Amino acid sequence: MGGSLALDGVTVLELTTGLPGAYCGRLLAMLGADVVKVESPHRPDEARAAATGADRFLHAQKRSVVVDLATANGERLVERLASNVDVVLDDGALGEAPDVRVRYDALLAADPRLILVAFSPYGLDGPRAGWQSTELTELAAGGWLPHGPHGGPPVMPGAPSARCGAGTFAALGALLAIAARRTSGAGQLVEVCLNEAFVHLLTAPTVFFTYTGLDMPRMGDGYPFGIYPCADGSLGVSVLTQGHWQGLCRLMGRPDLIDDPRYRTGVERANPEVAAELDRIVAAWAAEQSAHSTFHAAQAMRVAVTIVASPTEVLSSPQYAARGYWVDVDDDELGMLRLPSTPFQLASGAFATFRPAPRVGADTDAVLATIVEASA
Amino acid sequence: MNASAPLAGQRVLDLTAWQAGPLSTMILGDFGAEVIKIEAPQRLDGWRGGAGLTADKMYERNPIWNAVNRSKLGISLDLASDEGRRLFLGLVADADVVVENFTPRVMDKLGLGYDVLRAANPRIIVAALSGFGQTGPWRDYSAFAFPTEEVSGLAYLTGARGGPPTLIGASVTDAMVAAMGAFAVVAAIERRARCGEGDYIDLSQIETLTTFIAGELVQATRTGVDPERVGNDRPGSCPHGLYRCLPDGDRIAIAVRDDDEWHRLCEVIGRTDLAADRRLASVAGRVVDRDRVDAAVGAWTANVDATDAVDRLQAARIPAALAARSSQLAMDEQLWAREFYRIIDRDEVGAHPYPGPVVRLAATPAVIERPAPLYGQHTDEVLRDLLGLDDDEIAALHAAGVTSNEPLAQDWR
Numbered sequence: 001m002g003g004s005l006a007l008d009g010v011t012v013l014e015l016t017t018g019l020p021g022a023y024c025g026r027l028l029a030m031l032g033a034d035v036v037k038v039e040s041p042h043r044p045d046e047a048r049a050a051a052t053g054a055d056r057f058l059h060a061q062k063r064s065v066v067v068d069l070a071t072a073n074g075e076r077l078v079e080r081l082a083s084n085v086d087v088v089l090d091d092g093a094l095g096e097a098p099d100v101r102v103r104y105d106a107l108l109a110a111d112p113r114l115i116l117v118a119f120s121p122y123g124l125d126g127p128r129a130g131w132q133s134t135e136l137t138e139l140a141a142g143g144w145l146p147h148g149p150h151g152g153p154p155v156m157p158g159a160p161s162a163r164c165g166a167g168t169f170a171a172l173g174a175l176l177a178i179a180a181r182r183t184s185g186a187g188q189l190v191e192v193c194l195n196e197a198f199v200h201l202l203t204a205p206t207v208f209f210t211y212t213g214l215d216m217p218r219m220g221d222g223y224p225f226g227i228y229p230c231a232d233g234s235l236g237v238s239v240l241t242q243g244h245w246q247g248l249c250r251l252m253g254r255p256d257l258i259d260d261p262r263y264r265t266g267v268e269r270a271n272p273e274v275a276a277e278l279d280r281i282v283a284a285w286a287a288e289q290s291a292h293s294t295f296h297a298a299q300a301m302r303v304a305v306t307i308v309a310s311p312t313e314v315l316s317s318p319q320y321a322a323r324g325y326w327v328d329v330d331d332d333e334l335g336m337l338r339l340p341s342t343p344f345q346l347a348s349g350a351f352a353t354f355r356p357a358p359r360v361g362a363d364t365d366a367v368l369a370t371i372v373e374a375s376a
Numbered sequence: 377m378n379a380s381a382p383l384a385g386q387r388v389l390d391l392t393a394w395q396a397g398p399l400s401t402m403i404l405g406d407f408g409a410e411v412i413k414i415e416a417p418q419r420l421d422g423w424r425g426g427a428g429l430t431a432d433k434m435y436e437r438n439p440i441w442n443a444v445n446r447s448k449l450g451i452s453l454d455l456a457s458d459e460g461r462r463l464f465l466g467l468v469a470d471a472d473v474v475v476e477n478f479t480p481r482v483m484d485k486l487g488l489g490y491d492v493l494r495a496a497n498p499r500i501i502v503a504a505l506s507g508f509g510q511t512g513p514w515r516d517y518s519a520f521a522f523p524t525e526e527v528s529g530l531a532y533l534t535g536a537r538g539g540p541p542t543l544i545g546a547s548v549t550d551a552m553v554a555a556m557g558a559f560a561v562v563a564a565i566e567r568r569a570r571c572g573e574g575d576y577i578d579l580s581q582i583e584t585l586t587t588f589i590a591g592e593l594v595q596a597t598r599t600g601v602d603p604e605r606v607g608n609d610r611p612g613s614c615p616h617g618l619y620r621c622l623p624d625g626d627r628i629a630i631a632v633r634d635d636d637e638w639h640r641l642c643e644v645i646g647r648t649d650l651a652a653d654r655r656l657a658s659v660a661g662r663v664v665d666r667d668r669v670d671a672a673v674g675a676w677t678a679n680v681d682a683t684d685a686v687d688r689l690q691a692a693r694i695p696a697a698l699a700a701r702s703s704q705l706a707m708d709e710q711l712w713a714r715e716f717y718r719i720i721d722r723d724e725v726g727a728h729p730y731p732g733p734v735v736r737l738a739a740t741p742a743v744i745e746r747p748a749p750l751y752g753q754h755t756d757e758v759l760r761d762l763l764g765l766d767d768d769e770i771a772a773l774h775a776a777g778v779t780s781n782e783p784l785a786q787d788w789r
Contacts, residue, residue, distance in 0.1 A: 028773070031563050050611070053594025126713040132695040136608065136616060140629035141697035143705040145618065149535075149542050154618055154627065156608050157544045158533025159551060165586040168555035173735035175562040176382040176407050180740040182569060188739035194605035196716050200731050201551040203399065204440050205702030206717075210728045211439035213536030215701045225522050227531060227541050234541050236526035241422060271442045277693060300515040308541045311596035311603065314529045314586055322512035326581055330596060338597050343584040344560045345509070347490070347576035350567055 005032030005350050010178065011085040014062065015078070015093035017045045019135075019160050020119050020194065022058040023167030025089055028174060029061035030342055032352045033087070036367055038078065039360050040069040043093060048360065050313065056331060057339045059357035065368065066361035068155060069093055080371055083111045086187075087174050091119035098129040104189055114187040115177040117170055123193040135163055142198025143205055147218045166197035167373045222279040224269065227308055228286035235286050235294055238304040242266070247303035251294075252285045327354050381408020382740050386565060388473040389414060389464075390448060391455075391678050393421040394520060395547055396581065397477035397505050398444040399554035400759060403734055404473075404561060405447025406742035412467070412758060413448045413540070413749065416455060417780035420751070421445075424783075435751060435783060436724040442748045443730050446720060450749025451758045452779045455486050459778045464488070466763050468496045473561055477505040490576045499574045501564040505557045509580030519581060521547035528585035533592060535605040542605075549585055555734065556584045614662040618699055619674050623683035627699040628682050630673060638662065640692040645676035722747035752781050 007028060012035040014025040029035040037059060039045055047055040068074040082088050094103045095119045104116055118124065121133035136156060139145050144162065145154035173190040181187055199206065205216035219225050221321045224239035237243050242265065249257045257263055262274060269275060298305035315338055316317065320326065323345070329337045342351055386409040391399040405411040408545055415421055426433035451667035454460040468474060476483060476492060483489055493500050504510055507519025525531045525543060535542035557579055564575045577666050583778055592603050608617045618627040635657065642651035655661045662669050682698050689696035698704065706729070711717060717729035759765040759773070773779045
């Protein structure tokens with residue numbers, strides 16, 4: 001196979017309705033795969049239903065067909081579609097764990113080259129296979145919500161970052177299966193268990209516990225890592241290294257702290273009383289600063305003090321703009337939109353040309369005609 | 377090496393430190409790549425510890441370092457020395473991928489920019505996982521987990537209703553970047569298998585993370601205003617939150633997605649009177665009366681054991697889960713039943729369970745056996761087998777401090 005894109009000629013059938021599948025599909029589409037999103041009146045797509053506009057990013061570069069999965073015709077059609085593609089993404093359209101395993105085995109037997117990416121909350125087996133989940137319960141089960149900020153109630157991340165992370169693992173799994181198929185000629189089941197993916201995205205707490213016997217404390221509520229109110233917003237302050245500490249002291253105009261034996265190294269500064277004292281010093285300093293000028297002054301000194309950017313600040317940031325991060329889209333319904341282009345850049349530029357997200361069912365006739373042709 | 381592994385035959389030179397880079401190359405190693413992690417004798421990976429931690433080989437004992445560096449070989453090599461640089465380029469000539477997560481100035485300063493690496497190996501894939509990208513006015517700014525969370529827009533959106541921006545509370549953005557880095561590398565490997573060309577991956581950590589907030593960006597573009605923080609509320613779900621249970625006030629998450637689930641919840645908590653209450657019949661009504669709904673749910677959970685509460689809710693097909701602490705995660709029944717954790721025995725720390733594969737490939741599964749290397753453990757082997765050096769040449773490199781069997785710095789953070 002020729003072509004300069006990683007996934008030229010690869011076809012993907014996206015049966016998923018959840019965010020991990022949508023993000024996974026979009027990543028594959030960026031690399032040139034022809035991603036056909038199957039939308040069913042009985043299983044509304046989460047991103048479309050949320051009506052935030054996230055679907056304009058998540059479903060861009062895909063095609064959309066409507067198939068009613070609740071009818072026998074619809075089921076047969078999906079099976080025919082599945083036997084004509086390289087990769088199928090499923091998160092419940094074909095059934096629920098653990099029973100769906102039978103369906104998966106049948107599809108893989110019918111087409112030994114098929115790569116089937118199966119998303120499930122807890123995995124296809126084990127005592128919790130088939131348990132229900134939402135993002136909130138996935139975060140809880142994955143260990144993301146054991147404690148809240150400043151001893152208060154736990155709070156979910158405001159962005160669905162963990163589900164996108166799981167979607168990235170899924171896209172990676174699909175690529176690995178494609179790489180394996182190159183030598184073996186055989187497809188396979190790629191299982192994406194959200195619970196396991198979320199635990200993986202944390203990594204540190206479980207090994208911290210098994211090494212020390214202690215629950216890992218929450219980070220980010222104050223010195224050495226915290227967000228402090230400043231004169232015109234918020235400032236993030238992070239001290240990971242001795243260099244960061246010394247730089248912060250200089251930035252705050254407090255070089256005297258550097259030689260104070262009470263604060264000398266991270267070991268001394270980890271003492272809760274000392275950390276609380278430093279927290280007060282940093283908070284008092286931050287309150288007088290303006291966010292953007294302090295960010296740039298800090299970074300010039302290689303100190304990790306940062307803006308806490310809002311979406312409008314991200315959109316107007318000179319850094320993203322200078323790198324050509326944005327795609328401007330004139331959307332029929334929503335007007336002019338600014339969307340992220342790709343999560344990384346390539347010297348080769350080997351990404352598929354941007355195409356706006358399709359309307360629901362926009363490609364139904366075209367896709368079904370191809371399938372009928374292919375199986376004629 | 378497992379010949380059928382997806383990345384069998386791929387050699388990866390890993391110059392990364394801390395978490396995002398090392399976790400990305402660990403994933404490549406789990407799936408069959410030969411990953412060679414390179415640390416300078418004078419400057420170790422920061423996770424190995426800071427000042428005062430050289431005693432008793434503390435640099436071998438960091439749980440996170442050991443967790444994210446499995447499935448790799450480890451060598452000691454000073455790239456800032458002429459000899460170290462020359463040896464590294466020798467390795468590049470016969471490698472497939474180089475991964476680094478320095479700030480952009482470092483590789484050029486080492487004389488190891490993309491042009492130099494490509495001259496050594498025209499098919500090389502170079503992945504640079506920097507905080508802000510290789511170009512643009514902020515390119516030299518430094519970043520790690522928390523700064524990227526703050527600059528990318530994630531932290532602004534997290535927090536209680538009416539409260540300040542809040543950090544997630546763990547270095548999770550590193551892992552998300554690691555996932556994307558590994559994805560980008562495997563994509564470049566796939567592309568090279570087709571067209572024969574290498575590539576340069578310029579991954580900006582903030583740009584990866586900002587793709588997660590596309591919906592909020594669209595809304596901000598349309599309205600010109602930033603969205604409010606909403607704590608644990610999500611549209612269309614009520615009740616939706618965390619509730620304290622027995623025995624120790626452990627919390628469970630409960631999410632009710634529709635009216636049917638609301639009726640089933642009322643059954644489980646013994647409050648069919650609420651199910652009959654017309655004001656609570658729709659999500660909109662329950663949101664208005666959220667305090668009453670939460671009080672009813674909380675009154676039930678407060679007298680039930682957390683695991684029992686979750687079991688009873690799941691039996692009624694209502695999404696619910698224990699808000700697990702790290703100790704509970706480490707002993708989790710489902711994770712162990714599926715053999716997610718893998719026990720790896722490593723010198724200096726003994727046997728510990730570590731998180732298993734990030735994704736499960738049925739026919740070509742991840743092989744998770746090789747412990748994180750001891751400092752410089754494979755230096756001599758790599759210099760001899762891959763670069764053809766003899767014992768005298770290797771001894772000379774040790775003597776000159778180009779390589780070392782133990783760290784040469786006392787305080788490398």
